Amino acid sequence: MSALAAELGVGRATLYRWAGNREDLLGAVLSDATEWTFRAAVRDVDARRPGPTGGARVLAVLDAFMHRVVDAEPLRALTAREPRLFVRLATSPGLIESRSAALLRALLDEEVRAGRMAPLLPVPVLAQAIVRIGDGPLYAHLLGGGEPRIDEALAVAAVLLGLPPGDLGPIDTPGAR
Template identity: 35%
Template sequence: MAARHVHRGERLDLGTLAAEAGISRATLFRRVGNREELLGEALWLLSDRTMRDAVRRWEKTEGPVVRGTTGELRCLAVMGWYRASVAEDAGLRTLLDTEPGVAIRVLTDPHGRVQPRVIAAHAELLARDVADGGFTPVVDVDSLAFALVRLGESFLYSDVVAARAPNLDAAAKLLRVLVEGTAGQRVPALVPDQGL
């Protein structure tokens, strides 16, 4: 119910939600926590559905391959479609416009209900491509997923956090470099200077 309210661009009100569910506000609080915790669960549900839709889109258009017909890595295509869908979501945009502080806090809290799960979903996409022979990352998958999500967030929510228009094309190029290296080449690991 909370996810439907957010998706429709409606303010999430625990009293209204409790009444719709036919329970007391106290019962709702005991079951789901405070408003921000419920908002986090709702945003995660919407995010998870968006990611699953992006994965299904790849499977429908490209099949079970790691690289598409244009040579794009599956995880990068899926992540790009995911970000584009998030950016276009009218309900999320309304939340970011009407409650920017709450929205950013809930979306990007490293101990919250959204960001850790989004990072885990990205790690799963990366791990699948590594396992299927798509690429060899220069850092472990968990660190790479963390970097991709945080950088993606900085572009996706840049209008709120930095007063800049979101630029998903720039984000996609930078994320591609993080995953595949410059111009699709693997970037060699830095070796400390042995002369000191």
């Protein structure tokens, strides 16, 4: 915060008044980055010709988004330095989760209004469920679970969207045969 205050040419007290504490500021930055990343994923999917529609479009956006998150070098650097802080900010109720759910809700609403999907759950509930369920597999590497498991998150999202879960291949589940 001291370095940022100096870079901005303000005192630390002024920066804290503007931004709150360090975690608040980091949460706001990560929330904005979430939106930019999500919107880039939507643009990537919508640039396909022919592009997917309905639940398939939502699933394709989620896939592109999650891969962008996992591949983001600045995020990797942050999670290498402060994995617990990132996990707390990204997976707890707050700016990042609410922004993620709002973005997904808007995408779902767009598909519903266009008549391309009819979800079995109310859109706000569906969006929140997909965000919350996706966090575990997406951030598995930070939660002690090896590598990110994007395919698992997408399979669950597919089922929630009323789509077939696709080929997950072998899933290492205790007791599974």
